[in-house]
Amino acid sequence: MKHYMDYEKKYKEQLNENIKKVIEEIDSDYMNIKISKFAEKYDESPESIKKKIIEDEIFRKIFAKEPSKQNFYQNVAAEYIKNIDGVEDFEVLPQGGDKAMYMVSGNLIQGKSLKNKNQNSKSIDFYWRYYKYEVYASHKFIKEEGGAQDNQYQDVQNFLNDSRDNN
Structure with missing residues (x-):
């Protein structure tokens, strides 16, 4: 066993996992609220935001949960x-x-x-x-x-x- 914890490596692994989950959770209540707020802020439709999330991995990262806010x-x-x-x-x-x-x-x-x-x-x-x-x-x-x-x-x-x- 290593005598130290590589937090940065673990952080990036968790962040990548959270990015993958954005697609899985795109129709969840939590994600619908997040998408609706984003769409309203930028005067876009929630449907156009969902489409962009599905098609654009970089854009999808905006909606991934931040690991540091998940204990x-x-x-x-x-x-x-x-x-x-x-x-x-x-x-x-x-x-x-x-x-x-x-x-x-x-x-x-x-x-x-x-x-x-x-x-x-x-x-x-x-x-x-x-x-x-x-x-x-x-x-x-x-x-x-x-x-x-x-x-x-x-x-x-x-x-x-x-x-x-x-x-």
Whole structure:
């Protein structure tokens, strides 16, 4: 097994899969809404847009789902971690709500127990057992600096600071 995850390769594979699905899903409610909005925006008929999607692969790419909006990076990381020798009971944890897990000042806390719902901690992404250890992990994937990426970097720093006092 590789000791790293090739996110870019996996991203392109998923994007190509999503492009293929555009034709399969062209008559779905989701795609009809997307096509209708596009047609209205550019003063075209939905039928002409559908025809162009079917005939033109480059145009079809406009309607493909963006992998990064499908929990793609989290799913890729999860699949990678699950396949590491020694990993057992792997779980993708809920992102919010009563069953989400948080690390606050060195304490592992379930969402329903949080007193201050406006606290700064983000929910923990993954749990697994690795031999005698229980592992809780935060996962973020960013490619560029600035803006929202800085916020994600800060989220991971906060998680590490909150986890420091928990062994």
